[in-house]
Amino acid sequence: MNRTALALIVAAGAACLAPAHAALAADAPECKAVRLADLGWTDIALTNTTAEIILGALGYEPSQTMLALNITFDSLRNGDIDVFLGNWRPVQDEDYRVYFDDGSVIPVATNLTGAKYTLAVPKYVFDGGLTSFDDLETFADKLDRKIYGIEPGTNKPLLDMVESKAHGLTGDWEVVESSEAAMLAQVQRAVENREWIVFLGWQPHPMNVNMDMAYLSDGDAEFGPDFGGATVRTLVRKGYPGQCPNVTAFFGNLVFDIDYENAGMNMIMTDGLEARDAAEKMLKAHPEKLEAWLKDVLTFDGRPGLAAVKAELSIQ
Structure with missing residues (x-):
């Protein structure tokens, strides 16, 4: 047996023994940095920071940038922002219709109903x-x-x-x-x-x-x-789902409810907690949310996401 044939056999054997989830880690290297728009609204402070904490535990490097609403849509179109969690409908539908019509922004989830x-x-x-x-x-x-x-x-x-x-x-x-x-x-x-x-x-x-x-x-x-009466959607920039399918899957799962947001926002506005402290407190009080939010989501390096996040945040 020559060396080339032996090398091919060894490589094939190693591939068979590799963890199955490794093949699912499909995000491009540039997806590690996840750029979120922050409008200065308390609801987005809570939801953005919740996403930021979970993404950090998954091995990503999320960040938030304070922008006006119109600049947020421009930044998504220009590729300067990846994700926006505050697309209130129907009030934004007409004013920002052109961004949807030309495919600059892509809805991936309705993250809140009953607003x-x-x-x-x-x-x-x-x-x-x-x-x-x-x-x-x-x-x-x-x-x-x-x-x-x-x-x-x-x-x-x-x-x-x-x-x-x-x-x-x-x-x-x-x-x-x-x-x-x-x-x-x-x-x-x-x-x-x-x-x-x-x-x-x-x-x-x-x-x-x-x-x-x-x-x-x-x-x-x-x-x-x-x-x-409104719903709130999560938007990503054009091309993001194909480039960053794992992160997009997470944001597709990240759905809140009125009671959760009211409680978390009250911690920030009434109790004076920082957004990160409030988001962490809500996550630990509602660990069942993680089951849905991390369904079929991996860490950046391809490990099961739910176990990694629970371990990082010390959640049982």
Whole structure:
């Protein structure tokens, strides 16, 4: 037997003895770095950081970059960001339709159902008669013709509403753009002084637990029916599923629920925990989530993912 034949036999034998899961490790080397978009929203802080912790335990190197919503879609299109966990539908469908139509972004999962997203007021304002978008003009003076929103790029339905003077709006209404934290601070000050205020509200969020509030009706044109009833999807950039099938499988599995997100967000916003501490605490309180999230998912080097993550996070 010559050396070449012997080498082929040895190689074939080694291949037969190799662990079966090694053949499944299909992510390209460049997939080790996983770039997530962060909009500064507490829900994304929780979900991004949850993904970050699990990916780190799988041997990947995740990172988060703070971006405005419009820049997030541009960054996915340009290949500068890999994953976005905050595609709220239907509110983003029209404004960012071109990115879906040209294939720049690819939905891989609906990561949350039962969400809502529309204008809200403190309950005492609602009881005072402001119950609908159509009531805004009636109480314009009490509201100082201001609607409080969040980050620029996120408030377009409200900006369009004011510009077109929908719902009978007159005069110079202003959409105050700032951030989630700044908006909620403004709302809290108004509540403490029993002042009138209208603001962008959503669920899941601790505001629904920590504040006596109500959502306005008749905003279907701006935010969709059922008080802006929404689902949230996970998007990846074009080409990512083929290049990084293992990571894509993980994000396809990563599905949350309203109670989970409300509890985790409350730890951040009310209890003052860092996002990582809250995410770790939620993971350890709900180890059953990992079973679904890591189904058929491997570590970066091809080992079974669930066992690796549980060992890294000391979860039984």
